[in-house]
Amino acid sequence: MAFRARHLLGIEHLSPEDIRTVLDLAERYVELSRRTIKHSDALAGMTQINMFFESSTRTQSSFELAGKRLGADVMNMSVAQSSVKKGETLIDTALTLNAMHPDLLVVRHPASGAVNLLAEKVNCAVLNAGDGRHEHPTQALLDALTIRRAKGRIQRLTVAICGDIAHSRVARSNLILLGKMENRIRLIGPPTLMPAGVAEFGCEVYDDMAKGLEGADVVIMLRLQKERMDGGFIPSEREYYYRYGLDAEKLANAKPDAIVMHPGPMNRGVEIDGELADDINRSVIQDQVEMGVAVRMACMDLLAQNLRADRGRKATGVMV
């Protein structure tokens, strides 16, 4: 079986085989989650700590639910109550937590690379729930699962990612994953919201939304990250909506069966038309939320299996 990783820090370190393994297992957890008794013992007896240095409702509750459905003891550590506010460094926090013997640590942090740093210092499995502008691997995996279920495959699709690419970790993880799975990727947005060096990414880059959407199978809209803006990336929200907001008219350029995705939370009327977001024939935004729990269950299950195997090897002294 693929997926031998100790941590899930980014899509960058996963192979296409790893990705398929996660998605296949997640399918089983989708089924489980639709039953009345939504319970497995995969993480029974294990401790999962959710550590969110950046506020989050959706991702944190998704991870919490995933852990609970797998039978883990889940603890949420909110930064507002933690000693981080009292000046403790990230590494000290990590060492303190490590002494409590968690098995899975789910971390979100506003600085790129902070989760990598933390993973070097602890003995448990670390899941990156988003670090700065770097990666958000479970989001890319849940998007992949959503696409695979809607389109029947996750290869040879034309996927348009639209909006604030520069500040988006979702965009980075998605374009790495979709690239590894051999899809055609288009990035659409104003040049001020495109990352530097985008020409070397191997994607097609458009600042004209209508052209960029032509023939697309999948349209991924990104949230306009207002809280990340140093100021002045776009002239106004209304001009942004006029040029880059997704509505039925612009979507008409894509394939007739193109699906619309959004990682949430949405700014209706800024990057996406409210009615379109609710159109069950086009929008799979609610599916993404459902797939999110299943994918996170799969990731934690796989990491827990690796953790058990690793500890087993250490206990028996077998060298690998």
Next chain:
Amino acid sequence: MKSLHFTNARLIDPEALTDSLGSLTATAGQISAMNGPAPDGAQQINCAGKCLAPGIVDWGVKVGEPGERHRESFRSAGMAAAAGGVTTLIARPDTMPAIDTPELLEFVTRRAAEAAPVRILHMAALTKGRAGLEMTEIGFLRDVGAVAFSDADHVVQDTRVLARAFSYARSLGALVVGHPQDQGLSRGTSATSGKFASLRGLPAAPALAERIGLDRDLGLVELTGVRYHADQITTERALPALVRAKANGLDVTAGVSIHHLTLNEFDVGDYRTFFKLTPPLRSEADRLAVVAAVGEGLIDVICSMHTPQDEESKRLPFEDAAAGAVALETFLPAAMRLFHAGALSLPMLFRAMSLNPARRLGLPQGRLAAGAPADLVLFDPAVPYLLDRAALHSKSKNTPFDGQRMEGRVIATFVAGKQVFGGAQ
């Protein structure tokens, strides 16, 4: 003091750009003869074919006195310098508080002279508190020994303030050192814009921020006629501006740190904070262009930009971590990478590490000729080893070369004919 007679030495002469076997005699702190006979009673030193070069004049070293002695003291910096073949160390004024009054400058001058085995000279701040608002007492500071004026990595943003400081410095013949960087573009960033920084999600400034900053400074040099040195030119696209300024006869020189000549942005890898520098590491194309510019003499000076940082300030997420690296001891071994790669000859390297900085600062050092101070480094350019940061003399151990294969090591260092590092002192 006994005379020293170095025999069988590979003499690296950065003035004549020669690299030849011969002997050197040092008497009373000065080089008294090249390839002459051994004076009576002289101490004979058989160099066994190893290299003897003028000691390094390292322009822009951060020492933590006053304010940050836990990071580096004059004693530890001096020991590290001696171990690295640096015989003259030009200290930066970015201390806490900044060296911006003659009283403070006199204090650090005295401290340095007491504590360090190598020569230490000082730059003073160009503006009070390096705040970029009012010029310092450039005249008084010069009188008590400031060799140049610099706000280090604080860029004076108000062009009018800078123009006045340049103009005043010009009237005194003082040398000013700029840090060419456009603050609007580079504020709050920790990497160079490009694919690598974008994939790592690091806030980044375009490489052109350097040229924009340089162009502004050069415009003011043209306006005022001040003697100007750019501390670090690290990008390909800044080079034409430098060519133009020199061709137009402006009194301008430029430096580059050894790290920007030997490392590139990819070395940051998975957020390794020991590779976080000011300015940030550049692309490989930039690195190659800047190495070539040193070879052509367009960039005059290679410096270490020695910046000690304690463990706590580096054990942070990349964006939050402090910038800078220690380099006094790794300067020469790292420079040997350029020699072994065939990029620069040994005389070219010592032209940029010893001769040019000494000349620009009006010092007699940097030459291998009779009458020059006997500040010398004896080194083996080919000895291989793994660098262990714990073995460095600096109080701070933040070197990007930790655990790396190095080639080249200092055997002995002499200041004014007195051995300050190496066996059998």
